[in-house]
Amino acid sequence: MTNIILASPRGYCAWVDRAIGMLDDILQAHWAPIYVNHEIVHNKFIVSYFERKWVIFSDDLDAIPSGNIMVFSAHGVAPSFVKAAKDKWLRTLDASCPLVIKVHNEAKKFIKEWYKIIYIWKKTHQEAIWVADNDLDNIFIVWNKQEADELVFQPWQKLALLNQTTLSVDDTKDLISYVQSLYPDIQLPWFSDICYATTNRQEAVKEAVKEADALIIVGSKNSSNSTKLCLIWERADIPSLLIDTPEEIPDDFLHGIKNLAISSGASVPDSLVQNVITFLEAKWAKFLKEIITKEEKMIFPYKLDLS
Numbered sequence: 001m002t003n004i005i006l007a008s009p010r011g012y013c014a015w016v017d018r019a020i021g022m023l024d025d026i027l028q029a030h031w032a033p034i035y036v037n038h039e040i041v042h043n044k045f046i047v048s049y050f051e052r053k054w055v056i057f058s059d060d061l062d063a064i065p066s067g068n069i070m071v072f073s074a075h076g077v078a079p080s081f082v083k084a085a086k087d088k089w090l091r092t093l094d095a096s097c098p099l100v101i102k103v104h105n106e107a108k109k110f111i112k113e114w115y116k117i118i119y120i121w122k123k124t125h126q127e128a129i130w131v132a133d134n135d136l137d138n139i140f141i142v143w144n145k146q147e148a149d150e151l152v153f154q155p156w157q158k159l160a161l162l163n164q165t166t167l168s169v170d171d172t173k174d175l176i177s178y179v180q181s182l183y184p185d186i187q188l189p190w191f192s193d194i195c196y197a198t199t200n201r202q203e204a205v206k207e208a209v210k211e212a213d214a215l216i217i218v219g220s221k222n223s224s225n226s227t228k229l230c231l232i233w234e235r236a237d238i239p240s241l242l243i244d245t246p247e248e249i250p251d252d253f254l255h256g257i258k259n260l261a262i263s264s265g266a267s268v269p270d271s272l273v274q275n276v277i278t279f280l281e282a283k284w285a286k287f288l289k290e291i292i293t294k295e296e297k298m299i300f301p302y303k304l305d306l307s
């Protein structure tokens with residue numbers, strides 16, 4: 001018999017809940033189709049839920065007739081894309097997370113003050129594309145120490161360091177320290193760019209794996225904060241899975257496992273975690289306890305304003 005230990009906080013952060021609510025609200029108030037520039041949040045289940053309600057996820061503005069409604073996803077949107085959408089006479093609603101907007105505004109402020117920015121994350125992620133779109137000549141995206149080593153700046157150049165919101169707290173701390181060792185005068189944001197939800201979910205999983213000999217993270221493979229939870233299992237060196245649905249769990253996964261920790265990324269509805277628990281309970285696992293490392297009280301107000 002395997003014991004199940006649930007890590008908490010897990011699942012939806014306050015903004016994912018908001019962004020999904022915004023899209024639901026706009027579907028109630030307007031005729032479909034509603035367009036979204038990117039997956040509203042990185043979760044397969046949520047995307048297919050909205051596709052069934054005739055939401056079209058597409059950034060191909062040429063294929064969208066003028067006058068339609070476009071919602072910008074929680075990951076933010078490049079300024080040039082917003083302008084192109086306006087030029088097409090699309091009515092828009094911004095569901096960008098305010099904590100992503102914070103990083104975006106920091107980038108704008110530093111550029112105005114003649115800084116060059118080292119931004120930690122992958123060039124292909126929606127959030128990095130959006131930040132870099134502010135000023136490609138002054139934002140340098142790095143993913144590891146080697147990429148940081150390849151940068152060359154004039155000795156008098158003012159530098160600032162920003163990062164994506166859903167990174168691994170530990171890995172980012174290491175990379176920030178490394179960049180600081182290269183550029184001791186580099187400016188950092190006044191509080192961490194890694195969001196509260198990412199930080200809290202990583203802390204909770206770290207606590208849960210102290211008592212576990214296996215880990216399951218429920219989340220999609222393109223979800224940054226879900227994949228960063230997986231880095232914790234690499235450090236703990238225990239059998240682990242990142243899954244969207246329980247059917248992805250191999251038949252023999254529970255063999256020899258006494259305590260199994262379960263958590264989920266910030267874009268995952270808790271019903272998916274409950275599905276996994278129900279599935280495992282049918283295979284001789286039983287719920288033991290929930291480890292709660294923090295109560296989350298964050299609330300994001302919003303108005304359903306189309307512009």
Ligand code: SF4
Nearest residue numbers: 013015097165195266
């Ligand atoms: S995970 Fe963090 S950055 Fe992403 S939507 Fe939630 S609060 Fe915002």
